[in-house]
Amino acid sequence: EIVLTQSPGTLSLSPGERATLSCRASQRVTSSQLTWYQQKPGQAPRLLIYGASSRATGIPDRFSGSGSGTDFTLTISSLEPEDFAVYYCQHYGTLYTFGQGTKLEIK
Amino acid sequence: QLQLQESGPGLVKPSETLSLTCTVSGGSISSRDYYWGWIRQPPGKGLEWIGSIFYSGSTHFNPSLKSRVTISVDTSKNQFSLKLSSVTAADTAVYYCARDSRVKYSYYMDVWGKGTTVTVSS
Numbered sequence: 001e002i003v004l005t006q007s008p009g010t011l012s013l014s015p016g017e018r019a020t021l022s023c024r025a026s027q028r029v030t031s032s033q034l035t036w037y038q039q040k041p042g043q044a045p046r047l048l049i050y051g052a053s054s055r056a057t058g059i060p061d062r063f064s065g066s067g068s069g070t071d072f073t074l075t076i077s078s079l080e081p082e083d084f085a086v087y088y089c090q091h092y093g094t095l096y097t098f099g100q101g102t103k104l105e106i107k
Numbered sequence: 108q109l110q111l112q113e114s115g116p117g118l119v120k121p122s123e124t125l126s127l128t129c130t131v132s133g134g135s136i137s138s139r140d141y142y143w144g145w146i147r148q149p150p151g152k153g154l155e156w157i158g159s160i161f162y163s164g165s166t167h168f169n170p171s172l173k174s175r176v177t178i179s180v181d182t183s184k185n186q187f188s189l190k191l192s193s194v195t196a197a198d199t200a201v202y203y204c205a206r207d208s209r210v211k212y213s214y215y216m217d218v219w220g221k222g223t224t225v226t227v228s229s
Contacts, residue, residue, distance in 0.1 A: 001170075035215040037154075044203055044219035045154065051213040088154055092214035095169055096144075096156035 002026050004089050004099035012107040019076040021102045023089035028069050035090040036065055036074045038083075039101075045088065049074060081106075109134040111204050111220035119198075119227050125191040129204030129220060136185045137162040142207035144216060145178065145189045147200040155200075159207045160187055194227045201225075 003026040013019055023034070031052040037045040047056040049065035052072055062077040076083055084106050089099040115127035129143065136143060144159035158168035160178045168176050177190040191198060201224050205216035 030212070032212040033214050035213075037216075044205075044222050045216070046219075047215055047217045050208075050215040050217075054213075056217065090154075090215070095167070096146075096214070098154040098156070100153050 001095070002029060002091055002093055002097055004091055004097055006087075006089060006099035006102045008102060009100075010103045010105060012105050013079055014107045015079050015081055017079050019074075019079055019083070019104055021074040021076075021087050021104070023067075023072045023074070023099050025070045025072075025091060029091050029093070031068050031072075033092045034065075034067070034072050035092075037088045037090065038085050039088065040085045048087075076104075079104075109206065109218050111206065111218060113202060113204050113220045113223040115223060115225070117224055117226060119194055119225060120229050121195055121227055122193055125189070125194050125198060125225055125227075127189045127202055127204075127223065127225070129187050129189075131185045131187075131206075136180065136187065137182050140208070140210060142167070142209060143180065143187045144205050144207040146203045146205060146216065147198075148203070148222075149197075149200045157189065157191075157202075196227050199225065199227045 005024045007022045034052040036049040039045040053065045064075045086101045086103050088101050110132045112130045119125045142159040145157040160166045175192045180187040201222040203222045204220045206218040208217045
């Protein structure tokens with residue numbers, strides 16, 4: 001089973017700043033199977049990025065995904081107030097696994 | 108617009124069976140492009156995939172839960188269901204149903220229900 005480790009655990013930034021969130025896999029994974037979600041308190045997760053770099057429908061272009069092999073990154077180019085949330089990466093091999101999440105909080 | 112809605116008891120006694128249903132509206136559960144999945148989130152913790160089902164009845168489960176999980180589909184009602192047996196307090200969580208898209212070697216959950224809280228307690 002592939003383990004996904006997200007860092008940092010918490011990221012404190014201000015609106016307008018750039019956010020860089022990391023997801024590291026315990027072994028090499030296929031980029032097409034790497035996904036990012038956003039979750040706000042009391043809400044279901046929301047699909048942001050699939051296939052490591054493809055934005056889901058309706059996702060603003062300030063969100064971008066990159067990476068390959070074992071290292072993947074979610075970048076938010078200029079933080080808006082509504083972007084402060086928890087972000088999860090996910091992989092599908094023979095089962096779905098999630099990272100533990102990165103909490104993006106207002107500094 | 109596709110919508111998913113979970114339903115079922117919010118309180119289950121230890122050792123009993125948790126039963127939830129997800130009703131799909133705005134689209135057909137019989138689409139060949141999608142599986143339909145269950146995911147849970149214990150209070151204050153991360154996400155855990157439970158399993159997914161295709162409209163034909165083909166299933167995939169998380170090995171850590173497989174021995175206790177049953178997922179079924181009722182295409183006539185556009186619903187799929189989860190049963191988790193022998194529950195303990197560790198099964199207390201928000202349970203989500205979601206559309207499980209498997210297209211062109213990409214795998215992701217693109218439409219989610221709002222979630223339902225299930226507490227295991229006597």
